[in-house]
Amino acid sequence: MKEEHVHELLFQALETEQGGVQVYKKALECVVNDELKKEWQEYLEQTQQHEQILLGVFDKLGLDSTAETPGREVVRHKGESLVAAMEMARGAGNPQAAQLVAAECVVEAETKDHMNWELIGLLAEEMEGEEGKALKEAHDEVEDEEDEHLYHTMGWARELWIESLGMPAVLPPPEEEKEVQTDIGVGRAKLARKKMR
Numbered sequence: 001m002k003e004e005h006v007h008e009l010l011f012q013a014l015e016t017e018q019g020g021v022q023v024y025k026k027a028l029e030c031v032v033n034d035e036l037k038k039e040w041q042e043y044l045e046q047t048q049q050h051e052q053i054l055l056g057v058f059d060k061l062g063l064d065s066t067a068e069t070p071g072r073e074v075v076r077h078k079g080e081s082l083v084a085a086m087e088m089a090r091g092a093g094n095p096q097a098a099q100l101v102a103a104e105c106v107v108e109a110e111t112k113d114h115m116n117w118e119l120i121g122l123l124a125e126e127m128e129g130e131e132g133k134a135l136k137e138a139h140d141e142v143e144d145e146e147d148e149h150l151y152h153t154m155g156w157a158r159e160l161w162i163e164s165l166g167m168p169a170v171l172p173p174p175e176e177e178k179e180v181q182t183d184i185g186v187g188r189a190k191l192a193r194k195k196m197r
């Protein structure tokens with residue numbers, strides 16, 4: 001295991017959660033649908049917990065959570081860009097369009113978040129000792145929530161787009177009702193939506 005790269009992943013993962021908090025706060029300013037609002041409020045709280053869980057991992061590993069790396073700066077820049085994109089959309093004066101942009105921004109932020117945790121899970125299986133244990137415990141705590149954040153918001157983004165195109169949408173999306181947590185589940189939800197319209 002390349003320790004330096006393991007640490008880099010953890011710095012990026014922490015920055016992703018911290019940026020995620022800002023993304024959800026801005027997305028909640030753009031949301032129109034009440035159910036989606038409830039969902040994102042819950043995801044915001046969970047993202048704040050994920051940040052705390054990661055800070056706990058940093059403590060256990062004796063890592064400075066404020067240390068900068070070039071990769072971490074890139075992650076921060078991307079998070080800030082997503083917030084700026086939502087501000088731009090909100091300023092344009094079409095609330096439905098701004099909500100759609102917000103859903104896409106959440107999907108983009110959660111795509112990185114999801115991959116970080118997938119990698120942390122793989123590392124946890126390989127690493128031994130206290131470090132491996134700390135990663136495994138953190139991963140077990142957040143894994144299911146990360147799946148929901150990504151897959152359910154992907155469903156919302158798709159259905160809100162379908163609605164805006166004037167086609168029959170399934171809201172809330174089938175990913176929600178079917179509690180989708182895997183890529184295979186997304187495929188099933190897409191098949192099911194055809195029957196739900």
Ligand SMILES: [Fe+2]
Pocket residue numbers: 017020046047050113146
């Ligand atoms: Fe997260």
